[in-house]
Amino acid sequence: MARRFLIAVAVMALGAVFIAPSAQGAFGISNWEALTCKENVDTPGLGETTAGVFPLAKPAGQCTNATPEKWFTQAAGHPPFGITDFTLNTPPVGKGGGFPEGFVKDIVVNTPEGLSVNPEATPVKCTVEQLKQNPPACPPTSLVGINYFTVSASPLGPNCEPPAGCLQARAAVPVYNLEPFQGVPSMVGFPTSAPGEPTIIVGALDPVDQHVSFTISDIHAPDGTPQHPPIVGSRLVFFGGKAGNPNPLANGTYLTMPSNCGSGQTSTLDVDSYGPPYAVAPASDSASFTTAVGASGCELVPFKPTIGVSTKGGNVDSPEPTTVEVGIPFNPAEPIANSYLKTAKVTLPEGMGINPSAANGLETCSNAQFAKGTNNPITCPAASVIGSVEVDTPSLPVSLDGTVYAAEPLKNGPGAAATGEQFRIFIWAKSERYGVNVRLVGNVTPNAETGQLTAVVDENPQATFSKFRLNMNGGPKGILTSPPTCGPNSTTTEMTPWSGNPDQNKPGSSFNLSSYPGGGSCPTSLGARPFNPAYTAKSDSTKAGAYSPFRVTVARPDGQQELKVVNVTLPKGLTGKLAGIPYCSDASIAAAESSSGKAQAASSSCPSASGIGSAVVRAGSGSEPFKVDGKVFLAGPYKGAPLSLVVITPAVAGPFDLGTVVVRAALNVNPSTAQINAVSDPIPNVFGGVKLDVRSIVVDIDRNQFMLNPTNCEPGAVSGTLNGGGSNPANPAAFSAFGISTAYQATECNKLGFKPKLFTRLFGPTKRAKNPRIRAILEAREGDANVGRAALTLPRSLFLDQSHIKTICTRPQLASRTCPQGAVYGQAEAKSPLLDQKLKGPVYLVSSNDKLPNLVADLRGQVNIQLRGVISSKRGGLKTVFPEVPDVPVKKFILNMKGGKKSLLVNSTNTCAEPQRAVLNLKGQNGKKVKNNKYKLRISNCGKKKK
DSSP: OOEEOOOHHHHHHHOOOOOOOOOOSOOOEEEEEEEEESOOOOSSOTTOEEEEESSOOOOTTOOOTTOGGGBOOBTTBOOSEEEEEEEEOOOOTTTTTTSOSSOEEEEEEEOOTTOEEOTTSSSSOBOHHHHHSSSOOOOGGGEEEEEEEEEEEOTTOTTOOTTTOOEEEEEEEEEEEEOOOTTOSOEEEEOOSSTTOOEEEEEEEOTTTOOEEEEEOOEEOTTSSSOSSOEEEEEEEEEOBGGGOSOTTOOSBSEEOOSOOSSOOEEEEEEEEOOTTSSSSOOEEEEEEEOSSOOBOGGGOOOOOEEEEEESSOBSSSOOOEEEEEEOOOOTTOSBOOOOEEEEEEEOOTTOEEOGGGGTTOOOBOHHHHTTTSOSOOOOOGGGEEEEEEEEOTTSSSOEEEEEEEEOOSOOSTTGGGGTSSEEEEEEEEETTTTEEEEEEEEEEEOTTTOOEEEEEOSOOSOOOSEEEEEEOOSTTOSEEOOSSSSOEEEEEEEEETTSOOOSSOOEEEEOOOBOTTSSBOOSSSTTSOOOOEEEEEESOOBTTOBOOEEEEEEOOTTSOOEEEEEEEOOTTOEEOOTTOOOBOHHHHHHHHTSOHHHHHHSOSSOGGGEEEEEEEEESSSSSOEEEEEEEEEEOOBTTBSEEEEEEEEEEETTEEEEEEEEEEEEEEOTTTOOEEEEEOOOOSEETTEEOOEEEEEEEEOOTTOEEOOSOOSOEEEEEEEEEOTTOTTOGGGOEEEEEEEEEOOBOGGGSOOOOEEEEEEESOOSTTOOOEEEEEEEOOTTSOOEEEEEEEOOTTEEEOGGGOOOOBOHHHHHHTOOOGGGEEEEEEEEOTTOSSOEEEEEEEEOOSSSSOEEEEEEBSSSOEEEEEEEEEETTEEEEEEOOOOSSOOSEEEEEEOOGGGOSEEESSOTTSSOEEEEEEEEETTSOEEEEEEEEEEETTSOSOOO
8 A cells, every 4th residue: 555655844844856866875774762761852843844954963852772761661551652763874974964875665663572552542543534634634632642754855966965965854743543454453644745645554463472563565755656755764752651642631551561571672673665766776674672671660560360260051060161261450540550461370170171072073273274473374174163262452442252272282192181282272362353363372281180170371472451261162062071069169370470470369260050960959069969870781692501792881971970880790600701712911901001092992902812892981071972992801810809801992082092091890700609790990080181971881792602691590680889989089988889780581491401410439448437439520411501409319338437527627718718738528620611721629628507517629720619518418328419509511520539538438338239329419500400310339349240
């Protein structure tokens, strides 16, 4: 846009034709300074001109770099005067002195960071149309300064020949605060000699630190040439404070000093000149000026920030829209303003955490797309928007608006959250109308244990604002989850001012919630939260004795206590086939715990051969929790249990990788019933700093031919307890308990056969009063119902030798595996298709509540099974009843009882005298029986005998 720089009063005073001198030297700046002053006197007055021969003397009352007593240095104060003053190079007197080396085309001034201009300081603004009128029709109350121009003329010849040199003139023109053009934050202007052609000084804000720059572009004469009174110098004096302002209606806050004290304040000047045909070539020059001292008096600068955090809805544990508002009080009447905010550190209430549901469809914005520190277009994807921003500033008639983006993490994986580089936000506050573009980066650091969030926005620009509001989106993909209790829910802060003089009373705030998700009053404490989770456990097929996938589901709604521990016992007979499955080692489990989620998803630390199923976890508050897939592996002994399972879940949610969640469950096996009791480790409610809000867990044990249904069809249940977070989800002692039971019953048991075979044999002496040893072998057919009860009655020729019952193992000793060696009366082993190896172990006499000690086969291997037999006498014969045999398939069971001094049997007659028969009664788990089945008792030392 053309800008006329002809100063009417100067032209009328000189009345000459100006001709460019011959080249005498380089175009450039001979002097440049920028000051804030408490005192200043300049002449001539408005509408007046001072003329003379180069060099014109400066007024005696000017504030310059040489008058430190006139400087204004109070940090955050309003200087009465803000002055920029430059002079261009001119040859010395006698050599064209006073005539510059080129015609100025463009001027750009960059003010110090933090020296702010408030275009709203004047009660009114002048329009460009008003300024174009002759004379200007600008309201007097829009006056913000005076520009003192020094121009040059040469009536003595092209070289301003001696002895006088060039004539010069200094003229004062009023500077008005203008309504800015579209896309411009501020403008000032002053009239020129050509009607309708004022000079406009356009303000702009630097995108890096928001410092103010002023630009005059394309300075030329009405005919488009630079043949105008050439500018030798310009002294622009702004009325920054009320003390120096001739306008009594100004509110005295047009200029505000930076808030930081220290080294001097730096301003720069850039000037360009015209090239051909007015000069050999275009030229430019730059100059920098740093005040001898910087702002001072920071200890006097107030800083009273405020903080407010609120949710739009009143529900606890919900993805409520949340507003965080930081305020800096602004009072134009105060001689020293509140310091600018340098760093905002806000710690949200405990329990208000990052919501995993926000990861659904979430994308992030890269540093390049955000282009911080530039005016380049922002190209962040729409799916990265997580909120909006509003900024109220006294420097503009409107509020800024803008967008909050989820920023691309600079670090991911285990421990990344603690660096503040994983969860970042980009904040863009803008005004297209006024050309304001503020881009900030916030680093969000969650507490690794509680998930409590601390957000830090550092190196905020020294720019005036009264309210800064971040509005974080709520709804199904809301970025934050509200606290779990009514409150008060407190926010704390650490606000750091540029002055370095923080408020000793750290600002804080609190808010209360009023309702429970879905209706009802909100809980007043963590322990007061309800906990009645849903639980189901079922096989895909209930066919007795068949293999079938088994699925467990645990779920809780928003607002309830966290899911912490699962402790359930399977019904009798519902078991798993361990044969052929290697364990996932402790080392592999530890490797998974320390790996990134992406690495674990790509290649699990546990071998695939250990896999027995899958897990699906849904986490996050709201109606659309985020789904994460995991895997389930079989592992070895853990916390005293012979087996364990490990659920490994890569915690990758959209662009964020928190690491790998590993939850291990001890699989205890009841030695009497073989029932499986699964007890999980505490399920994390916070992981990687994220408040998980686990809503459901589905564990699907679907390895082919792993889970085996019972062969009994008695009504049963998967039962136990679920622990909730209670009054402290980090402390197991504070957990709550919820009893669960889900019915389970196998079907079609009557279709199973039941025809086991028994083989018995006596070894050793056959004569009366001697002590033989005995072996019994029970074999079962594959696919039959399992044995449920067994009773073996030996012939009357074999009595119990009570004199041999000496050392007996106590029940506590049996439980702790500390039975004395003398309590061993035999050995037993069992071969099951569910196991790779046989179970083997001693047979003890164990104390009991029965008349005689019990006979217990302590079978050890991958699992420990204790088969208990009750010893009694029936019609003189020895009877042993195994009243409760586990409902697990056993292909062969062998019982070897000792002879001699450790034999429990004594011959009452010569056992070879006649055939000996044992009576076996068996009952299958399906109720079918083998009753009064007489088996020939084979005797090794009798030789062949007739039946």
